[in-house]
Amino acid sequence: MIKLPSKYKSILNTQETEHAIVAIKDFFQLALSTELNLTRVTAPLFVSAGQGINDDLNGVERPVSFPVKALNDQRMEIVQSLAKWKRLKVTDLALEPGFGIYTDMNALRPDEDLDPIHSIYVDQWDWEMAIDPNDRTVYYLHEIVKKVYRCLQRTEFFLYDRYPSIKPVLPKDIKILYADDLQKKYPKLTPKEREDKVTKEYGAVFITGIGGKLHDGTIHDGRAPDYDDWITESGDGHRGLNGDILVWDSLLDCALELSSMGIRVSPESLKAQLQERDMMEKTKFKFHSKLLKGELSQTLGGGIGQSRLCMFLLRKVHIGETQVSVWTDEIKEDCKKRGIVLL
Template identity: 60%
Template sequence: MAKLFIPKNYDPLLDLKQTEHAIKTVKDHFQTALSAELRLRRVTAPLFVMKGTGINDDLNGTERPVSFPIKEFKDQEAEVVHSLAKWKRMMLADYDIDKGFGLYTDMNAIRPDEELSNIHSLYVDQWDWERHIGEENYNLDYLKYIVSKIYEVMKRTEFVVYERYPQIKPILPETMTFIHAQDLLTQYPDLTPKEREDAIAKKHKAVFVIGIGSKLSNGEKHDGRAPDYDDWSTETAKGYQGLNGDILVWNPVLERSFEISSMGIRVSPAALEKQLEIEDCSERKELLFHKRLIDGELPLSIGGGIGQSRLCMFFLRKAHIGEIQSSIWPDEMRQECKTNNIVLV
């Protein structure tokens, strides 16, 4: 049970019935406020896509998608989505959404390679969103501007929870702290990337770590990121690479940093070709999504995913994601949680 963290003297602030009501409160308010703040239209999304089209998210490039043959398609295979990072960008074009506007959707995924823990489940639910931008927005300042707008929605949602459940006190700071992964490495050279995130999140409580996917001065990446959706190779004013990042908050229940969102400005055709070459996968240029992007059929955009269960976990001060969503857990994990007052649904 090394992957299970048990908070000392854990006592849930909400019972099971209250938790279900509170989950609806968080989700209803957050998605409505996010839609208004970023001017996003809700659309319906697929649960699976055809294999070999390049539409599915490759995440770190090692995770296996759930796949199945389709009888009506002569046993061609479809894949359950990992996320909708690329699909959303195609929809911006297909729905002909104007610059400054975008879309969001409920994304449900199955990730069988996840290491099950307090925060990782086989089932992933998030709001996937994408917004059409212009060339003038293809920069770090605009990325920070959008991150700040999302953070305002988080703070408003936290207040709504407090109004309904006053035992849950607001803890988010007034402003988000921005730091590049290279500066994080410089500050904490002897720590692992995860330990660096813990240190900076504990210090500032809400942080956006910029530059996920490019190599740092030590020759290593802060974390993996697929080469064909976020732009992690374009240099910023300081000479660092990356127009993407992760929103982290300090989780006082788990006593660690807590990722809420992965997001970024999406690759231009030039950045796509560059990153495919860096990752030695230029053959992807022949796939449907990549062809459409290189041929100029897809707009420039910014987008990301915001974990629904993660967000509820944080706002409701839960110790395990299984207190928010129904999934499959090892028997020994269920028993250990039950023994320590962690009720898995």
């Protein structure tokens, strides 16, 4: 459980915060797009239900759905993420390896548990790039991770240049780690406790191999079986071609996930992951059928939380300080007592 600090005063006031949020978003998306050769595209707010396009996240979250009168009450679903939609878009655009897309995603996750870093409203930069099938390696993944991390560092310095009172804290390099190694090293700690321990030590880490079974039969964290490849052997004694970027948040005294990313499933790894999760019924969906037939581009992609990144860079302690959402009366009252101004 994340505990808010008993004493807190925001570095920037509300008006300054609003201006800084715009500056961060404008700068970061330009940095990301130029670093990874990404072109901006417009994203959907909702997709057709029953096509297998919406993201199941951990496989249990319920999407918001509604009927459309003009389509004979055909049901639509508010997106929970664009992981699969992006791959379809890259395929439709026939992008060459090394080029991709990014978009502003606005999603609703009504089953999310509310706390200082989680909201039912999710705004993030979703990105996806075409890759050569020969680059489906953990080494290529880690090169892209380092590029994304450089964008975070550049944005932090950009902010410091505008607001000198916000000192840079990101370390020079991001530490590459593996979920399986962490379980072996700290078997008595929970996955979250392992994340906190190593992120506090290194300042910024990328934990590789999230979603697949670790050597003890557990998983580090849940991942749906139809976008990230978490089952393929990475060639260095581990499994999984995906992971999370975490940074140390000294105000909340915990690791803060800023990005989840990975190489996407091949037809072979999709089938293996669906079998492991006992979800072979998904093969009847349009997205999964096209993928299994080899009709989709091989891609690598991820998402970077906009409000969470702003929260971290602006040294805020609650995500409600950088986005507008709904909160329980208890949360609002607690924030008021602590001097936390929710937007």
